[in-house]
Amino acid sequence: MKNVSIALLGCGTVGKGVVELLKMNGALIEEQLDTHLAIKYILVRNVDKYKDARLPETIHVTDDFADIINDDDVEIVIEVMGSADFAKICIEECFRKGKSVVSANKDVIADYGIPLLKLAHEHGADFQFEASVAGGIPVVRPMYSSLNSNKIEEIIGIMNGTTNFILTGMTDRELSYEEALAEAQAKGYAEADPTNDISGYDAARKIAILATLGFHSYVTFTDVSVEGIERITKDDIMHAKAMGYRIKLLAVARQEDDGISLAVHPAFIRKDHPLANVGDAYNAVYVRGNCVGDVMFYGQGAGALPTASAVVSDVMNVIQHVNNDMTGKRPYLWRNAEIKDAGEIKTPYYIRMIAANAPGVLSSISGIFARHAISIRSLIQKDETKELAEIVILVDSSANGVVKTALEEIKELPCIDCLCGAVRLIEV
Missing domain, CATH: 3.30.360.10 (Dihydrodipicolinate Reductase; domain 2)
Known part of the structure; x- marks a missing residue:
């Protein structure tokens, strides 16, 4: 049976979950891969804090990343630290050494995912990050x-x-x-x-x-x-x-x-x-x-074992790639995105306000919407007091920027006591 050594960067909730999952399901994983997975290192900030952590004796707890990056036995590194800058540096160093990386770090991947994927590809390494979105949900x-x-x-x-x-x-x-x-x-x-x-x-x-x-x-x-x-x-x-x-x-x-x-x-x-x-x-x-x-x-979408499930699944996927000589070979197709301005995105809106309970108020409000070509779908008025009324309006799909401009004008009307909220409607 093949042996694969793993290093774990971070031993918080998810890191401990990975250790626990491998203990629970190690035999099942070995059966599927004909491979024994062993965590050789865990990188932490303060080694003394983990003296009584009851980790397996075979794991070396270290605060020196050099122990991991310079050990050729370590083929896969699991990054679950949470911090962005240091994690990015560690991941880049792993790729340059030909080590594949599994990460649950949404901050790093959301900001640097494409450059990191390209770097992994250049050095024949895998980069997997299922756990970065929605914890244990495979998406x-x-x-x-x-x-x-x-x-x-x-x-x-x-x-x-x-x-x-x-x-x-x-x-x-x-x-x-x-x-x-x-x-x-x-x-x-x-x-x-x-x-x-x-x-x-x-x-x-x-x-x-x-x-x-x-x-x-x-x-x-x-x-x-x-x-x-x-x-x-x-x-x-x-x-x-x-x-x-x-x-x-x-x-x-x-x-x-x-x-x-x-x-x-x-x-x-x-x-x-x-x-x-x-x-x-x-x-x-x-x-x-x-x-x-x-x-x-x-x-x-979170939790130690659900997130660890996604992490270890990625590790298994990397091992399958290694066994089939596919590591770092999956091509990626990326194009520069044309991002629409947030103000141009169109949605219907729910709008709630408190206004004077007096003649002419509704016509003033509807007049502003009409000037901005915003169509009112429905309007409900409820008397709060003799002086004030609550008004709830649904408007048809309109550009966010146009709606916000109209609401700023409505808010300045003398009859408006409070513009309480504006929430989009999603129609799917």
């Missing part, structure tokens, strides 16, 4: 393998478990945003500083990776228009439910004749759509191909 490889006979037209995903947990709590149990966030932090779904999740940056990196693969285009995190869930209220949730929608933080990528649009934002989505029923911390990715039609990938 990265299908983008360039199972679905590669299609022109991918659209990718829509719930790609952040923290925000989905928060919005599920607000929808199903009528929690406030603040209450749902506090619960997510108490359960470990959200960090003490949850900005990366709730502001949409985490999902933006993931949709950039999938769009790069699915559209065969050079796309990075900076190409994605990003809006988080911070302004979503219980009132918005209530109105969405009343109109037959649910609110989700969606990552949306579309490939059209005039370019690629990329955005992350809260959105109303019909309650009978499969994505609307993805609850709690689960993730799902909905893909439309011009031949296959609509397919959806669903499962646990």
Whole structure:
């Protein structure tokens, strides 16, 4: 039986999950590959912290990357550190030494994925990163393998478990945003500083990776228009439910004749759509191909063992490539992407405001929409007090920039007390 030595960069949640998975399923993996996988090194910042970690005695815990890069026995390096700059340096050094890399680092791949793939190819190494998007859900490889006979037209995903947990709590149990966030932090779904999740940056990196693969285009995190869930209220949730929608933080990528649009934002989505029923911390990715039609990938988007499942699956794929003399030989087709300006992306909108309960208010609002050629689909007015009324408006598909300009004008009307929110509708 062949032996393959592996080095693990990082021993946090995912790193420990990899160690545990190989312990649980090592025999099953060996049976499929006729290969024994052994972790030889684990790179950490502070070796002393791992003295009582109960790791297998055969693993050498080190804080010196040179131990790994200079050991010719190490054929595959698993990078699960999380940091971007140092991880990128380590990955590049591995490729230059002919070592294949498996990574779960969405930050590195969203920003530097194409250059790293090219470098791996130049040095006959593999670069696999299934775990960088949606944890244990197999969605990265299908983008360039199972679905590669299609022109991918659209990718829509719930790609952040923290925000989905928060919005599920607000929808199903009528929690406030603040209450749902506090619960997510108490359960470990959200960090003490949850900005990366709730502001949409985490999902933006993931949709950039999938769009790069699915559209065969050079796309990075900076190409994605990003809006988080911070302004979503219980009132918005209530109105969405009343109109037959649910609110989700969606990552949306579309490939059209005039370019690629990329955005992350809260959105109303019909309650009978499969994505609307993805609850709690689960993730799902909905893909439309011009031949296959609509397919959806669903499962646990984070966690030690689900993410380790994707990591080890990549390792197995690398070994199969080695055994078949295919390592680093898969060609990549990338073209420079024509990215549509965020202001030009058209969607319907839900808009909520508090206005004076007086004659002429609705005509003032509708007049501004008319001047900007924005068509009102429906309008509901509810009296809050004798002086104030809540107005909920749905407008037909309009360019985001035009809608924002109209709303700025509406906000300046003397009759408007508060422009409470504007949320896109996704119609799929």
